[in-house]
Amino acid sequence: MKLSKLYSNKPVVFRPITFVTGVNVVLGEIRLPENQNKDTHNLGKSTVGRLLDFMLLAGRDPKFFLLKHSNLFNDFVFFLEIQLFDGTFVTIRRSVAEVTKISFKKHETAGQDYNRLPESGWDHSSVAFDRSKEILDGLLDWRSLKPYDFRKGLGYQLRSQDDYRDVFQLRRFAGGHADWKPYLAHVLGFNSELISKRYEKEKRLKERKATAQTLKHELGDSVDDISKVDGLLLLKRQEVEKKQILLDAFDFRNRDRQANKQLVDELDEQIAALNSKRYSLTQSRKKIVASLEEDAIMFNPDEAAKLFQEAGILFHGQIKRDYEQLIAFNRAITDERRQYLIEERNDIDTDLKRITAELNSLGKLRSETLSFLTSADVFAKYKRASDELATLKAEILDLNRQRDLLLRLQLLATEIRRLSDEIAQLRQEIDADVNNQHNPDTLFSRIRLLFNEIVEEVIDRKAILSVHTNKEGHLEFKAEILDESGNSSSADAGFTYRKLLCIAFDLAVLRCHLEDKFPRFVFHDGVFESLDPRKKVKLLGEIRRLANEGLQPVITLIDAELPSGDAETVKLEDAEIILTLHDEGDDGRLFRMPPW
Numbered sequence: 001m002k003l004s005k006l007y008s009n010k011p012v013v014f015r016p017i018t019f020v021t022g023v024n025v026v027l028g029e030i031r032l033p034e035n036q037n038k039d040t041h042n043l044g045k046s047t048v049g050r051l052l053d054f055m056l057l058a059g060r061d062p063k064f065f066l067l068k069h070s071n072l073f074n075d076f077v078f079f080l081e082i083q084l085f086d087g088t089f090v091t092i093r094r095s096v097a098e099v100t101k102i103s104f105k106k107h108e109t110a111g112q113d114y115n116r117l118p119e120s121g122w123d124h125s126s127v128a129f130d131r132s133k134e135i136l137d138g139l140l141d142w143r144s145l146k147p148y149d150f151r152k153g154l155g156y157q158l159r160s161q162d163d164y165r166d167v168f169q170l171r172r173f174a175g176g177h178a179d180w181k182p183y184l185a186h187v188l189g190f191n192s193e194l195i196s197k198r199y200e201k202e203k204r205l206k207e208r209k210a211t212a213q214t215l216k217h218e219l220g221d222s223v224d225d226i227s228k229v230d231g232l233l234l235l236k237r238q239e240v241e242k243k244q245i246l247l248d249a250f251d252f253r254n255r256d257r258q259a260n261k262q263l264v265d266e267l268d269e270q271i272a273a274l275n276s277k278r279y280s281l282t283q284s285r286k287k288i289v290a291s292l293e294e295d296a297i298m299f300n301p302d303e304a305a306k307l308f309q310e311a312g313i314l315f316h317g318q319i320k321r322d323y324e325q326l327i328a329f330n331r332a333i334t335d336e337r338r339q340y341l342i343e344e345r346n347d348i349d350t351d352l353k354r355i356t357a358e359l360n361s362l363g364k365l366r367s368e369t370l371s372f373l374t375s376a377d378v379f380a381k382y383k384r385a386s387d388e389l390a391t392l393k394a395e396i397l398d399l400n401r402q403r404d405l406l407l408r409l410q411l412l413a414t415e416i417r418r419l420s421d422e423i424a425q426l427r428q429e430i431d432a433d434v435n436n437q438h439n440p441d442t443l444f445s446r447i448r449l450l451f452n453e454i455v456e457e458v459i460d461r462k463a464i465l466s467v468h469t470n471k472e473g474h475l476e477f478k479a480e481i482l483d484e485s486g487n488s489s490s491a492d493a494g495f496t497y498r499k500l501l502c503i504a505f506d507l508a509v510l511r512c513h514l515e516d517k518f519p520r521f522v523f524h525d526g527v528f529e530s531l532d533p534r535k536k537v538k539l540l541g542e543i544r545r546l547a548n549e550g551l552q553p554v555i556t557l558i559d560a561e562l563p564s565g566d567a568e569t570v571k572l573e574d575a576e577i578i579l580t581l582h583d584e585g586d587d588g589r590l591f592r593m594p595p596w
Contacts, residue, residue, distance in 0.1 A: 001140055002520045002552045004089060005081035006051060009115045013592050014076070017048070017579050018111065019521075022547040024554040025572055029582040036560065043581040044590025045556035049158050049523045055080035055092055056154060057102065057133050066096045069596045079114060082140070085517060090139050093122070102132035104139065144516035145187070152183050156506050158523045164499040167479040178203070181475055187509055188467065189443030191433045195475060198426040205419040212412045215405050233403070236396045243389045267366045271359060278355045281348050288345045292338060427473035434469060447512045454504040455481065458538045462486065463501065465508075479505060496530040500539070503527065507546050507553070514550050521552040528561040536562070554578075 003024075007016035028043045030036055047065070054066065055078055066073045077095040084090060091114050093103040104124040105114055119125045124135055133149065140150050155163060155170035162171045173180040178199035186192035437444040448465040455463035462482040470476045479501045483489040506522050514520075527543075528536045543553050562572070582588035589595070 001085060001142065002083045003052070003080075003554070004083045004110050005079075005112075006048075006055065007079050007081075007113065007115070009077040010075070014078075014590070015579075015592075016113075019552065019554070019578060020575060021552065023544055023576045024552065024578045025576045026554070026556040026579045027572070027577050027581070028556070028558045029580060029588075030558060030560055032583050035583050042595050043583065043588065045558075045581060046160060046525045047590050048554075048556065048579070049160055049525055051078065052080070052523060053154065053158050054078070055094055057092075057094075057129070057136060057151065060099055060129075065596070067099065070096065072593070072596055077115070081110065081112065083110065084139065085141060092136065098126070100129040101126040102129065102136075103127065104132075104135055106139070140519075141517055142519060144513060144518045148183050148186065150519075153187060156187075156509065157519050157521060159502060159506065160525050164495065164502050167498070167501050167505050168477045177474065181477075184477060185467075185475055187513070188437075188447060190437055190467070190475070191430075194426055194430050194433060198423060198430065198473070201419050201423050201426070205416060205423065208412050208416050208419065212409060212416065215409050215412070219402065219405050219409075233396060233399050236392055236399065240389060240392050240396065243385055243392065267362055267369065271362050271366065274355050274359050274362070278352060278359070281352055281355070285345060285348045285352075288341045288348070292341055292345075423473075427469070430473065430475070431469055434467060434475070437467070443512060447508045450508040450511055451479070451504050454507060454542050455500060457542055458500060458504075458535050459497070461489075463504070464488075465505070499529075500531070500535075503539070507543070507551065510551050511546055511549060520550065521554060523554040525556045526561075527555040528557050 002021065003019040005016060005018050008014040026045050026048050028045050030038075050065070054064065058064075060067070062068065066076070073096045075097070077093060080092045080094075082090050082092070089107050089110055089112070091105045091107065091112060093105075093114065095101070102124075103119075103122040103126055105117065105122050114121075124132075127135060133151070137149050142150050145153065155172045160171070165171070168184055169180060178196075182192040182196040182199065185195050436442070439445065444467070451465045452463050455461065459481070461484075464478075464480050464482060466478045466480070468476055468478075480488045481497055481501070503524055506524070510518070510520065510522055528539070531539065543555065547553055579590075581590060586592050586594055
């Protein structure tokens with residue numbers, strides 16, 4: 001497939017561009033002295049590549065100049081004529097006003113002008129955008145790109161200045177590596193299916209792990225053993241069945257008997273025991289209080305002496321002292337005994353308080369139970385049993401929710417293990433495929449040899465194209481310029497040599513796919529910028545050589561970028577210059593109108 005013609009419905013403003021089979025040059029001539037040292041000249045050289053991308057069904061982008069300046073371009077309709085592999089042609093029509101409606105026309109000869117062709121003359125007229133891409137994909141028949149469509153790798157055929165920053169990752173591949181590495185591996189001869197599968201499985205693994213983490217957070221501190229949950233559900237369901245039978249029969253006899261048994265066998269026994277213990281403690285306390293009162297010493301020696309004196313009996317001296325000593329002795333014994341009695345009384349008081357509290361609690365429970373037994377309103381009993389059933393059902397719902405979450409976690413854990421194993425297996429297969437591609441007869445080996453051949457011819461330095469798997473198991477692509485000793489150097493870090501690597505890579509890939517159903521054209525903007533004169537001559541020679549072998553290079557340059565001298569190898573042939581632009585007024589620009 002090659003480019004044939006690009007034109008519009010306004011040929012006075014946008015002159016037709018006819019592409020040739022060999023080298024195609026879009027030349028910008030700087031005629032005004034004041035513009036000689038400018039970096040940009042706004043002639044429209046780069047815009048040619050953007051228009052080709054537009055006509056090859058680039059998506060609607062509000063920032064694209066035709067749409068951004070719709071007041072200037074809304075009446076434009078563009079046509080792109082393409083030569084197919086069988087020698088026939090197809091013309092694509094796309095208007096700015098109806099940018100998502102595309103028309104197609106197949107024909108036998110080149111150089112047609114279908115600007116005035118009626119709608120009935122088009123094979124497919126005003127087709128919706130997505131369907132249009134399917135039609136064009138079939139017409140182009142780039143089957144060597146399958147399973148990818150024709151737009152996937154167009155960035156390597158339409159290199160803008162922004163696409164020289166990296167040999168492999170184009171500006172349009174701003175997303176993750178999964179968006180472009182499988183495709184690049186495919187065109188280099190690697191098994192892209194393995195790489196795509198690995199990215200897909202890694203994406204799924206990440207999603208499954210995130211889902212599992214969410215489920216764990218939702219479970220919180222709930223039971224994490226599904227067997228225990230099943231056991232609890234079994235018990236709860238059994239209780240529900242019993243209560244449901246009770247409610248269905250509207251018969252509370254079993255519930256009454258259970259309450260009566262609890263009242264007689266449990267509550268009354270506990271209350272009787274506590275009452276008995278309280279009675280025993282009360283009697284003990286009375287005895288202690290009595291003992292404390294009996295221990296009081298009523299005899300007073302002074303009062304006895306006064307009484308004896310009134311009676312005329314002598315009560316002093318040794319007799320009085322003996323009584324005082326006896327009283328002191330008895331008081332010492334009594335004080336010690338009283339201390340023990342007081343401590344025992346305090347312990348009894350504590351026990352009595354506890355027993356009283358327990359009796360109060362049991363009495364309340366006994367009252368509630370008796371209320372159930374003696375209630376005359378059977379609907380109150382029904383409501384109480386219904387509330388208990390509702391609570392049980394709510395607990396069962398919560399347990400079922402936990403069980404579902406645990407089952408999902410189990411399934412996720414199984415899938416996570418399986419995906420991890422499959423990813424590990426894919427890594428082994430990718431490693432083996434990479435090792436196999438280093439054989440000299442593979443497509444990758446042919447591309448890397450031609451890549452080096454182009455670079456070495458231009459700058460007299462060897463270049464190496466390499467592919468390896470990184471520590472995560474993903475492919476890494478590298479393009480390096482070697483020093484005189486054959487070791488990696490930093491020369492490719494500069495913009496000039498990095499651009500050369502991009503150009504050499506694109507040309508090498510196209511040339512090595514020349515026998516396949518693969519695109520033949522490539523557009524390189526500003527191809528000679530910043531190269532020294534000798535290298536420009538050699539690069540032009542390589543471009544011409546590959547064009548003679550069947551490629552269709554389209555390059556843009558400023559006349560000042562051509563090396564000086566009269567060498568035939570430098571001089572551009574008239575047939576190679578498909579469009580000349582200049583800085584002498586609007587007539588020299590791609591669109592013959594004031595700059596926007």
